[in-house]
Amino acid sequence: MIRKLTVPILLTLLFLSGCGQSAAPSTDTELRPVTLGMGFIANVQFAPFYVAAEKGYFEEEGIEVTFDYGMENDLLQLVAADEMQFAIASGDQVLVARAQELPVVYVANVFRQFPVAITSISEDLSDLSVLEGKTVGLPGLFGANYIGWLALANAAGLNQSAIALEPIGFNQVPVLIDGQVDAAMVYATNEPIQLADAGYDPSVVMVSTYVDLVSNGLVTNEQTIADHPDWVEGMTRAILRGVADTLADPDGAFTITTSARWVPEAGGNNAAAQRKVFDASLLFWQNEKLGQLPISAWEASQQVLLDAGIIDQALSLDDAATNTFAEQALADQ
Numbered sequence: 001m002i003r004k005l006t007v008p009i010l011l012t013l014l015f016l017s018g019c020g021q022s023a024a025p026s027t028d029t030e031l032r033p034v035t036l037g038m039g040f041i042a043n044v045q046f047a048p049f050y051v052a053a054e055k056g057y058f059e060e061e062g063i064e065v066t067f068d069y070g071m072e073n074d075l076l077q078l079v080a081a082d083e084m085q086f087a088i089a090s091g092d093q094v095l096v097a098r099a100q101e102l103p104v105v106y107v108a109n110v111f112r113q114f115p116v117a118i119t120s121i122s123e124d125l126s127d128l129s130v131l132e133g134k135t136v137g138l139p140g141l142f143g144a145n146y147i148g149w150l151a152l153a154n155a156a157g158l159n160q161s162a163i164a165l166e167p168i169g170f171n172q173v174p175v176l177i178d179g180q181v182d183a184a185m186v187y188a189t190n191e192p193i194q195l196a197d198a199g200y201d202p203s204v205v206m207v208s209t210y211v212d213l214v215s216n217g218l219v220t221n222e223q224t225i226a227d228h229p230d231w232v233e234g235m236t237r238a239i240l241r242g243v244a245d246t247l248a249d250p251d252g253a254f255t256i257t258t259s260a261r262w263v264p265e266a267g268g269n270n271a272a273a274q275r276k277v278f279d280a281s282l283l284f285w286q287n288e289k290l291g292q293l294p295i296s297a298w299e300a301s302q303q304v305l306l307d308a309g310i311i312d313q314a315l316s317l318d319d320a321a322t323n324t325f326a327e328q329a330l331a332d333q
Contacts, residue, residue, distance in 0.1 A: 031064035034231065037075035037087030038067050039216075042263045044254070044278045045189060046088075048110065048285060050262040051253045052242025061234030076219065080104050085224045086235055090114075091214020091293075091301045091321070092147045098320050099311040103222040106321040108236045108329070110243060111215035112287040113208045116148030119192050120183035121176055125203040128156045137168040137181035145185040148207040151304045155210035173198070189280040197273065214293060214301045214321075215284070236325040237332060240290045244333075247285055254278050291326025 038046060049067065052058060058065040068084070076093055078084040080102035094106045123130050138145045153160050168175045172184040172191045177198065186192060188206060195202040207213065218239060220232055246253040254275060258267035266274035298317045305311045 031059060032062055032231070033064045033066065034058075034086060034235065035066045035068050035084050036235070037078065037084050038069050039075060039088055041069055042067070044257050044263055044266050044274050045281045047253050047257040047278060047281070048242035048246045049239060050242075050257045051245050052238045054256045054259075054261070055242070055245065057238035057241045058234070061238050063231070063234050063238065065235075065238075076102065076104050079219060079221050082221055082223050085220055085228075085231065087219050088216050089219045090144055090147075090216050091298065092144070092305060094214075094219055094320055095298075095302055095305055095315060096310060098315050099305075099313075104219050105222060105225060105319070106214070106217050106219050107225070107232055107324075108218040108239060108291040108326045109215070109287065109293045110217050110239065110291075111284045112293075113206070113284050114144075114148060114151075114213040114215045115187050115189060115284055116144050117186055117188040117192065117204050117206045118149070118152060118183050119172075119176070119186050119195070119202045119204045121195060121200045121202050122179065123182055123203060125183065125205045128152070128158060128205065131183060132159050132162040134182035135164040135166050135180075136183050136185065137166045137172060137175050138185040139170050139172075140167045141165070147213070147301075147304060147308075149185050150308050151211045151213055151300070152205070152207045154304070154307060189277050189284070193273075193276050193280060197276075211300050211304070212294075212297045213304065214297045217291075217293075232325050233328060236291060237329040240326065240329045241333075243285050243290055247282065250279070250282055289326070289330065291329060292323045293321070 036049070038049070053065060075084065075087040076089055076097045079087045080097060088110065091106060094104055097104045118125060118136070123134065136149065138149055140146065149165070153163070166181050168181065168184065172186050173194045175181055176184050176195065184191070188204065192202045192204045218236060225232055257263050257278070258271060258274065295317060298321060302311070302314060302317065306314065
């Protein structure tokens, strides 16, 4: 069950399709094949997973891991049906799935802070009330950007009826530059960096400045927890070792991530730009107790969904998430 923890915020990923990548199996032991649904494409923001695979941490747990990529809600449906045992997903998507009676369970946090922010190159967002009477762009009324907007607007006490929301797809940078919207919901590790590289000085406000929401972590299903807790323990332990190593040795982790085996397109001529994304992501992986979350973050995430009418009744948070596997992983180190 979720225990009340005191975990300070240290600082604060949506997803397309791609091809799976597999860690090489050991020749000494027969490994158990496990597919991890990742969301997005292979990306430097998944560095801890590549570090764990490269260093053989999954193999040490008897696991041959394959990284598969796809849309987050599709991945959770596969996990719920036990067609895929593990995926990386955000807390709000887990709660929405639980409201639909899908038996998914969040077992280890990876991104401690919700990575969504609002940014503008024409407005000073130090006082968010400046947005009233303006237009805010976001990919659409779905996903983490929309959840982030709802949480931010409610927490900041904005008059939402005075703010126009404009669906702009994942085109925040050109739309902001062209002045089609006054501000846009973005991922803090992506669009603000692109805007700065283009010569702008974006004003950025993190959603986490106002409300602590549950970001991405390892998700499995109730059947896997009941029948194969060792799989869950092994996956959690390997991933959290990857997170710890990435934080301890960022240069080494970036080298591994941009190697030919994982995300080679992030190296070479792209290395400088991708290193900025990687460095920004380091802040999001930091957590005083790796893998664990306070119940207050789950309560805040659920309240946003209830207020927006995305779910119609409160759920059992003890059923939706657990710190048990992450606690055990830290105890084993």
